[in-house]
Amino acid sequence: MTPQAVSDPVGCGTTGDEPLNCPSAPAAVGAKLIGIVQRNGRVGLFGKSLTVDADFLEKARRGRAPEKRFRFASPCLQGGCKQWGEGQCGVIRRVLDALGNDRTGAGEDAGLQPCALRGTCRWFAEHGRAACRACPEVVTDTQEA
Numbered sequence: 001m002t003p004q005a006v007s008d009p010v011g012c013g014t015t016g017d018e019p020l021n022c023p024s025a026p027a028a029v030g031a032k033l034i035g036i037v038q039r040n041g042r043v044g045l046f047g048k049s050l051t052v053d054a055d056f057l058e059k060a061r062r063g064r065a066p067e068k069r070f071r072f073a074s075p076c077l078q079g080g081c082k083q084w085g086e087g088q089c090g091v092i093r094r095v096l097d098a099l100g101n102d103r104t105g106a107g108e109d110a111g112l113q114p115c116a117l118r119g120t121c122r123w124f125a126e127h128g129r130a131a132c133r134a135c136p137e138v139v140t141d142t143q144e145a
């Protein structure tokens with residue numbers, strides 16, 4: 001598996017020029033690999049994203065679905081996605097509801113894990129640090145094989 005590294009900065013705040021990205025997107029050529037599901041079931045987010053190529057995808061599809069093992073990011077489709085509702089992403093909204101997280105986004109940056117996507121992340125744009133605290137709990141494909 002040899003995805004190509006790109007030099008995404010780690011940081012907060014969008015540039016305003018780039019579209020927001022879905023941080024729980026399907027595996028596809030051109031998507032960004034942003035994290036890996038660890039043994040404890042939580043996702044470890046990468047400080048630098050990798051662009052998925054055909055070779056990586058072919059290898060990643062051997063065995064369990066790549067969406068069970070990795071997290072990928074792609075441009076947010078907004079109304080073109082079945083998860084979209086009430087002008088926002090329904091996935092992170094439901095996760096925050098389930099976890100009982102507050103959405104104030106209050107608190108310090110200390111403890112916020114590095115993440116390559118933060119500057120253009122749909123979830124971060126909508127819920128700030130609360131999304132990042134809940135994010136490691138999200139495995140894109142949780143259906144039984």
Ligand code: SF4
Nearest residue numbers: 023115118121132135
């Ligand atoms: S919610 Fe936070 S940690 Fe998760 S992908 Fe977005 S910016 Fe990264």
